[in-house]
Amino acid sequence: MTFRLKLAGLTLAVATVAACASPSAQHATQSANHSAQAASHGVSAVVTGAGTVTAVPIVAAGSTLSITGAALEEVGTEAAVSGLEVLDKGLGLAPAQTCYGSPVRGNTACVAADGPPRLR
């Protein structure tokens, strides 16, 4: 019994490490949008689904920025409800055999690493 409980606890922990769960289906439908990107002269327009939101990144690193207008959430006017997601056990994943520097089972090392990262 102890073994089973321990297993249950640990598998639960495993399942939660890095899951990238989206907001609820309801919430996602309301405001989360698939993005598509169109590069143009170094500044891209990021267009979101159904034309609901258009966002253009601003290059201004280092200076004080401000949050204004439509970027601010109206407190208390939008439901932030987490919904249930249906678990689909479908598998059938096609492993991607990509070379990389550190041999791991199922792959082949064939690319030499560059030096340590540094600011350019």
Add this chain to the structure above:
Amino acid sequence: MRKILTILVFLAGSILPASVSAGSSRAANPVLPAADVATFSNRVQRDMAGRGASVAIVARVGRDPAMLPDGIRYTHVAFWVYSRIRQADGSTGRGYRVYNLYQKGGDLTRSELIQDSPTDFFAAAHSLDAGVIIPDPKLQRQLLDVINSPTYAALHNPAYSVLANPGSSQFQNCTEHTLDVLMAALYDTANRSQIKANIAAHFQPQPVQLNSLQRLFAPAASGALTTRDHGPDVRTATFGSIARFMTAYNLSDQTYRITPDRLVRF
């Protein structure tokens, strides 16, 4: 033996479905008041803007940290990009848009790139607690170049694993995609193999202690729990491991944790 196996499969199957979607299960995740989520989203946005962050790496707590393995606090990571925003109703403003890799609702073994708002980002959170890495301003500009280019989407692998090995291209999760984009910016390359080689050489992923039984039975509950892309040890990219990597190589300007009433530097 057959009985034991049956019990193990049952346990995995009964427990994991509620947790594999980490943060979006109504049963396992309390719903935070909408007003609190909105207020906190605005607090994080204003804080980052005050620090001049055009691009930042932000993480949320999607599950009770007490249930997570040691050394892991955050369950979802994404880029926040300061932008000029126009809503569908024509209203405009300046603030952050969030560039996510999310599991697909109908198939948790697959993912997609989704852009949403800070409030969306925190809507599925377990608690109002964010980890923030503000990269060096030079690196922010390089990250923006990648995010604005086809490389950002090209580095996405829709084959999803909760515990994806960042040194392999077989599976990917949100944190690994963030790391891949970061490496693309650092080395000015879109070559996935080169990126993986550099990750293997210079990035130290977070070890996750699992025994062979756990690795064997977890995928029975969900394909998203596979560890097929790992060797004997399981190691995955996390917010903490990215923060340590960036600190070690002087790539970050500021790294901190923000809650509704506290701000703590890591």
